[in-house]
Amino acid sequence: MTVETESVISLAKNKRNLKRKNANQVLGYIVVWLCGIAALAMVFWIVGYVLSQGFQVINLEFLTTRPAGGVSGEGGMSTTIVTTLYLVILTIVIATPLGVGAAVYLVEYAEEASRGSKFIKLLVAAARTGVEILAGVPSIIFGLFGFALFVLYMKLGFSLLSASLSGAALILPTIIRTSEEALKTVPQSYRQASLSLGATKWHTISNVVLPTALPGIVTGIVLGVGRIIAETAIFWVTLGGSYFLPETIMNSGRTMALHVYSLASETRAFDKAMGTAAILIITIIVLNLAINLLSRRLTARITGKS
Amino acid sequence: MSSENNRLKFKIENLEVFYDDFRALKGISLDIPENVVTSIIGPSGCGKSTFLRAFNRMNDLIPNVSTRGSVIKGSEDIRKTDIVDLRKSVGMIFQRPNPFPKSIFDNVAYGPRAHGQKSMAALEEIVEQSLTHAALWDEVKDTLNKSALALSGGQQQRLCIARALAVSPDVLLMDEPASALDPIATLRIEDLIQELKKELTIIIVTHNMQQAARASDYTAFFNMDEDRAGYLVEWGQTSKVFTFPEKKLTEDYISGRFG
Numbered sequence: 001m002t003v004e005t006e007s008v009i010s011l012a013k014n015k016r017n018l019k020r021k022n023a024n025q026v027l028g029y030i031v032v033w034l035c036g037i038a039a040l041a042m043v044f045w046i047v048g049y050v051l052s053q054g055f056q057v058i059n060l061e062f063l064t065t066r067p068a069g070g071v072s073g074e075g076g077m078s079t080t081i082v083t084t085l086y087l088v089i090l091t092i093v094i095a096t097p098l099g100v101g102a103a104v105y106l107v108e109y110a111e112e113a114s115r116g117s118k119f120i121k122l123l124v125a126a127a128r129t130g131v132e133i134l135a136g137v138p139s140i141i142f143g144l145f146g147f148a149l150f151v152l153y154m155k156l157g158f159s160l161l162s163a164s165l166s167g168a169a170l171i172l173p174t175i176i177r178t179s180e181e182a183l184k185t186v187p188q189s190y191r192q193a194s195l196s197l198g199a200t201k202w203h204t205i206s207n208v209v210l211p212t213a214l215p216g217i218v219t220g221i222v223l224g225v226g227r228i229i230a231e232t233a234i235f236w237v238t239l240g241g242s243y244f245l246p247e248t249i250m251n252s253g254r255t256m257a258l259h260v261y262s263l264a265s266e267t268r269a270f271d272k273a274m275g276t277a278a279i280l281i282i283t284i285i286v287l288n289l290a291i292n293l294l295s296r297r298l299t300a301r302i303t304g305k306s
Numbered sequence: 307m308s309s310e311n312n313r314l315k316f317k318i319e320n321l322e323v324f325y326d327d328f329r330a331l332k333g334i335s336l337d338i339p340e341n342v343v344t345s346i347i348g349p350s351g352c353g354k355s356t357f358l359r360a361f362n363r364m365n366d367l368i369p370n371v372s373t374r375g376s377v378i379k380g381s382e383d384i385r386k387t388d389i390v391d392l393r394k395s396v397g398m399i400f401q402r403p404n405p406f407p408k409s410i411f412d413n414v415a416y417g418p419r420a421h422g423q424k425s426m427a428a429l430e431e432i433v434e435q436s437l438t439h440a441a442l443w444d445e446v447k448d449t450l451n452k453s454a455l456a457l458s459g460g461q462q463q464r465l466c467i468a469r470a471l472a473v474s475p476d477v478l479l480m481d482e483p484a485s486a487l488d489p490i491a492t493l494r495i496e497d498l499i500q501e502l503k504k505e506l507t508i509i510i511v512t513h514n515m516q517q518a519a520r521a522s523d524y525t526a527f528f529n530m531d532e533d534r535a536g537y538l539v540e541w542g543q544t545s546k547v548f549t550f551p552e553k554k555l556t557e558d559y560i561s562g563r564f565g
Binding site for chain 2 (some may be wrong): 115193200211
């Protein structure tokens with residue numbers, strides 16, 4: 001074999017290799033695309049199905065009358081919309097100060113405090129681990145805890161208060177962790193600049209650090225709101241399921257998610273379950289869009305790129 | 307360098323700073339005259355910034371730092387001064403411009419507000435005065451409500467100077483204030499330093515030998531020993547240190563033979 005033929009052969013080999021590589025490339029491309037499309041199709045299918053089924057029963061009357069109760073599942077869903085709103089507000093009011101406060105402590109104070117004492121260091125480590133573990137605990141466990149502690153032991157009964165306390169416990173880990181991350185991304189140079197002007201540590205935190213971390217903190221709170229709207233089991237055992245509008249925080253109530261569950265499992269009105277589910281899904285989609293917009297606005301205001 | 311001045315702003319006696327067991331500064335004794343610019347030069351890692359942070363006790367914020375010796379401001383040991391009063395009277399400018407993510411106005415008003423100034427009229431006056439002193443007023447007077455982060459790097463650094471001036475300090479510490487800026491912005495900062503020294507004592511850490519020669523009246527040269535502890539090689543009037551240094555080491559460093 002001459003050198004030339006050899007090189008021709010190796011060239012052909014290279015070409016074949018290249019072709020095979022190209023084929024692999026194309027195959028990989030197709031698989032990835034199919035996976036992406038399948039995932040999207042699944043979402044659209046579910047959302048589309050629920051919406052199309054749901055809209056067959058949704059009208060003004062459905063939205064503005066309360067459920068009639070009983071196995072027939074007659075009536076609308078008005079009280080469940082309002083109850084969901086009540087529960088969300090009450091839960092956030094309880095969870096936000098606790099969660100953000102804990103995050104501020106962990107990021108701004110814990111290190112300093114644990115330097116002085118081994119005991120506090122241990123305590124802080126335990127708190128961190130606790131938050132991690134809580135984040136992975138199933139919601140029904142929080143429900144059982146809330147049922148035992150708030151409903152029975154503290155005699156709060158099935159009520160908005162019991163439910164929002166349990167709900168706050170459920171979303172605390174989320175709020176703490178997202179707030180912690182947000183606080184950590186605030187540049188150290190901001191803190192130094194503030195302290196070098198003679199501002200106290202607390203003034204620095206409340207006037208520079210927290211405002212800068214706000215978009216991240218808001219994201220955590222909104223994730224919590226989504227969770228409260230969507231959860232069922234935890235509120236089944238703490239909020240009860242009364243379809244009347246709660247008049248005080250000591251009354252029982254029924255969120256949209258609870259209503260879907262009870263319609264679907266205990267009545268013949270499967271169509272109304274679909275209607276309620278459609279409103280639930282729309283609420284969550286709107287919430288997500290609003291959060292996106294809000295956090296972009298906040299970020300733009302903070303970075304000055306409006 | 308004409309600023310002949312016998313009054314002292316600071317008297318540093320046998321200052322030592324430790325990070326845990328590591329001695330970062332050893333046996334520093336020197337005087338800082340009032341209303342002049344003193345530059346601190348020396349190779350990287352010789353403790354220049356640590357030294358600067360001793361003047362407003364910013365070292366106290368770093369875990370496990372301990373300080374020995376004394377820094378006397380006027381007639382008082384700064385360790386006995388209330389930390390808020392100390393930091394009000396000793397302002398600091400950092401290496402990278404670090405304006406808060408707030409409006410230009412709110413940045414300058416931050417210090418006075420932190421110290422309880424609530425009157426809007428008073429704040430407006432302080433903001434205008436401080437920005438004028440920092441040679442920034444003409445550029446931003448119509449955009450005081452815009453975010454400070456939209457300013458250029460040089461403008462941001464002058465804003466930080468205005469922010470420091472707003473609490474009426476009598477000393478300004480500058481930690482390589484122009485190292486992140488372009489040459490034009492650097493010159494503006496240096497011009498500004500010349501203006502500010504009429505009313506303020508300025509201590510500036512710099513890597514830039516020309517800057518030290520151009521902008522300062524006194525120069526202190528630091529180096530580090532074999533244990534990496536920073537020590538003072540010599541200090542004096544800049545004209546003297548740069549033309550007739552007492553130590554061979556100073557001459558080698560200034561002429562660029564090491565560092």
